[in-house]
Amino acid sequence: MTSLLKSIRRDIDFIFERDPAARSYLEVLLCYPGLHALWFHRINHWLWTHNLRLLARWLSQWARLFTAIEIHPGAQIGRRLFIDHGMGVVIGETSIVGDDVTMYQGVTLGGTGKEKGKRHPTIGNDVIIGSGAKVLGNITVGNNCRVGAGSVVLRSIPDNSTIVGVPGHIVLRNGKRVVITDPKEISDPMSDVFIRLATEVHQIREQLEKHTAARLTPEPNLTIDQEWDTYSDGGGI
Numbered sequence: 001m002t003s004l005l006k007s008i009r010r011d012i013d014f015i016f017e018r019d020p021a022a023r024s025y026l027e028v029l030l031c032y033p034g035l036h037a038l039w040f041h042r043i044n045h046w047l048w049t050h051n052l053r054l055l056a057r058w059l060s061q062w063a064r065l066f067t068a069i070e071i072h073p074g075a076q077i078g079r080r081l082f083i084d085h086g087m088g089v090v091i092g093e094t095s096i097v098g099d100d101v102t103m104y105q106g107v108t109l110g111g112t113g114k115e116k117g118k119r120h121p122t123i124g125n126d127v128i129i130g131s132g133a134k135v136l137g138n139i140t141v142g143n144n145c146r147v148g149a150g151s152v153v154l155r156s157i158p159d160n161s162t163i164v165g166v167p168g169h170i171v172l173r174n175g176k177r178v179v180i181t182d183p184k185e186i187s188d189p190m191s192d193v194f195i196r197l198a199t200e201v202h203q204i205r206e207q208l209e210k211h212t213a214a215r216l217t218p219e220p221n222l223t224i225d226q227e228w229d230t231y232s233d234g235g236g237i
């Protein structure tokens, strides 16, 4: 019982540490859905690990109803997770989250849909994951990393890195700016589509120009009438 109260106290203190908007214990107790979701999860995870899996899942759905945060009961969550605002956060079954992690609304720790078994990310200690960021697949985000709002992280990230963009790439490591030398690092699926489209348009234009030039070149030894027939048969007029 004492350890439970201590852990509740730790969770609340962590919110004070991370959120300048938090004013009083009562306010934190009443107004932070991330905290409620975390407490629900601790019960649900206990049920999950004691083979009461259906009950655990059912209660996690109730927790989602109340908090708008979906944490699968199988997920392993470390100490002092702070989910700020919370709306739309999803943490998948095989996710592992370290200690002192902060995540904002709309974060997904999800699978790519292609893997089985351990298919969700492992998040290190002291990590901040910005609003709307998606961390997908069985990858590792190292200790003390920061994931930019709206990023999509698809590869493992070493300790002390800041990752931004879609797909996510490292912009800062150990406090120093990372210069991207590999163009693949900054390519995104939309630019690939544009490159393909531009290539196709270029090829079609070349073919059209050849075709038009061939049509407009008069064939030798034809009378004017024959030439005219050839031209109008080919849709020249």
Ligand SMILES: CC(C)(COP(=O)(O)OP(=O)(O)OC[C@H]1O[C@@H](n2cnc3c(N)ncnc32)[C@H](O)[C@@H]1OP(=O)(O)O)[C@@H](O)C(=O)NCCC(=O)NCCS
Pocket: 085, 104, 129, 130, 131, 146, 147, 148, 149, 150, 151, 162, 163, 164, 165, 171, 172
């Ligand atoms: C990623 C983040 C932690 C970086 O903070 P930082 O260490 O101070 O880094 P900087 O702001 O110097 O940014 C470094 C580079 O990344 C870019 N960048 C920062 N955040 C970005 C993002 N979310 N998406 C794309 N690029 C981003 C910056 O433009 C800068 O690039 P530049 O040097 O070419 O101009 C921060 O920008 C962020 O996204 N925090 C999440 C906060 C959040 O979700 N708040 C929600 C509150 S409700």
